[in-house]
Amino acid sequence: xxxxxxxxxxxxxxxxxxxxxxxxxxxxxxxxxxxxxxxxxxxxxxxxxxxxxxxxxxxxxxxxxxxxxxxxxxxxxxxxxxxxxxxxxxxxxxxxxxxxxxxxxxxxxxxxxxxxxxxxxxxxxxxxxxxxxxxxxxxxxxxxxxxxxxxxxxxxxxxxxxxxxxxxxxxxxxxxxxxxxxxxxxxxxxxxxxxxxxxxxxxxxxxxxxxxxxxxxxxxxxxxxxxxxxxxxxxxxxxxxxxxxxxxxxxxxxxxxxxxxxxxxxxxxxxxxxxxxxxxxxxxxxxxxxxxxxxxxxxxxxxxxxxxxxxxxxxxxxxxxxxxxxxxxxxxxx
Numbered sequence: 001x002x003x004x005x006x007x008x009x010x011x012x013x014x015x016x017x018x019x020x021x022x023x024x025x026x027x028x029x030x031x032x033x034x035x036x037x038x039x040x041x042x043x044x045x046x047x048x049x050x051x052x053x054x055x056x057x058x059x060x061x062x063x064x065x066x067x068x069x070x071x072x073x074x075x076x077x078x079x080x081x082x083x084x085x086x087x088x089x090x091x092x093x094x095x096x097x098x099x100x101x102x103x104x105x106x107x108x109x110x111x112x113x114x115x116x117x118x119x120x121x122x123x124x125x126x127x128x129x130x131x132x133x134x135x136x137x138x139x140x141x142x143x144x145x146x147x148x149x150x151x152x153x154x155x156x157x158x159x160x161x162x163x164x165x166x167x168x169x170x171x172x173x174x175x176x177x178x179x180x181x182x183x184x185x186x187x188x189x190x191x192x193x194x195x196x197x198x199x200x201x202x203x204x205x206x207x208x209x210x211x212x213x214x215x216x217x218x219x220x221x222x223x224x225x226x227x228x229x230x231x232x233x234x235x236x237x238x239x240x241x242x243x244x245x246x247x248x249x250x251x252x253x254x255x256x257x258x259x260x261x262x263x264x265x266x267x268x269x270x271x272x273x274x275x276x277x278x279x280x281x282x283x284x285x286x287x288x289x290x291x292x293x294x295x296x297x298x299x300x301x302x303x304x305x306x307x308x309x310x311x312x313x314x315x316x317x318x319x320x321x322x323x324x325x326x327x328x329x330x331x332x333x334x
């Protein structure tokens with residue numbers, strides 16, 4: 001049978017209200033009593049009853065982590081890193097509920113009774129209705145991955161455009177001029193940012209932009225495979241392909257191998273995200289490190305600060321990307 005607050009109260013010879021306040025670090029309980037109660041609770045391996053606690057303190061002890069969608073366009077690696085980053089920060093302080101915004105037809109169930117705070121891994125402008133609904137209901141909220149115009153929202157962002165620019169600039173510095181891009185899902189903000197970085201790198205280096213070298217993908221391996229097959233069917237195939245994420249790069253690898261092409265001798269391939277599998281491809285994938293785990297961890301940390309302080313001040317925090325050079329890009333002869 002589990003230990004209750006009443007059990008601790010009997011041993012400490014105090015009321016159960018005093019125990020509750022002591023365990024919640026109430027300033028109305030002196031340190032001697034507080035330390036005594038906490039010591040007893042530790043000896044008995046007391047585990048808080050969050051349902052009861054939430055009724056007393058009018059808190060749900062639940063944080064919601066919402067993706068635009070947890071289906072098409074959200075890769076397993078992206079999902080894993082986001083959940084891992086948030087979980088590592090909130091630890092056992094709160095329960096974590098993970099959902100897709102696309103699962104909801106309306107948002108009546110998104111309220112302060114159910115969520116003490118919300119983190120949105122926002123991949124699309126379509127999330128705005130959900131985000132502004134949470135703001136209107138005064139639910140503390142942090143938005144990851146996409147900038148949202150609201151005074152009370154903290155945005156944690158990665159430099160996608162700059163990361164893509166640096167990746168393509170690296171290809172150019174290695175002698176590549178016929179450079180293609182496999183784009184991500186159309187509705188995602190990251191797709192736009194990475195494409196802009198790709199285009200800006202070409203323009204700044206006076207390299208013509210070729211429409212046939214821009215092929216649509218969906219951020220999954222299959223779409224990367226199909227997009228690469230399109231590129232390889234062109235009269236003049238590119239010498240290098242920038243894939244807007246590592247999952248699509250895996251699909252591009254497969255298409256290249258099926259066409260009997262050697263990577264990087266016949267065609268160079270770059271990715272974006274630096275997923276856990278990227279160093280283990282053959283050849284190892286040159287890519288852009290965008291630490292989604294770090295972005296998510298920072299987002300969770302900020303949300304806890306907002307919940308604890310009650311201050312809702314808008315802020316934009318950028319997490320830098322880093323070019324990870326491995327073996328999938330060849331230096332062409334001048």
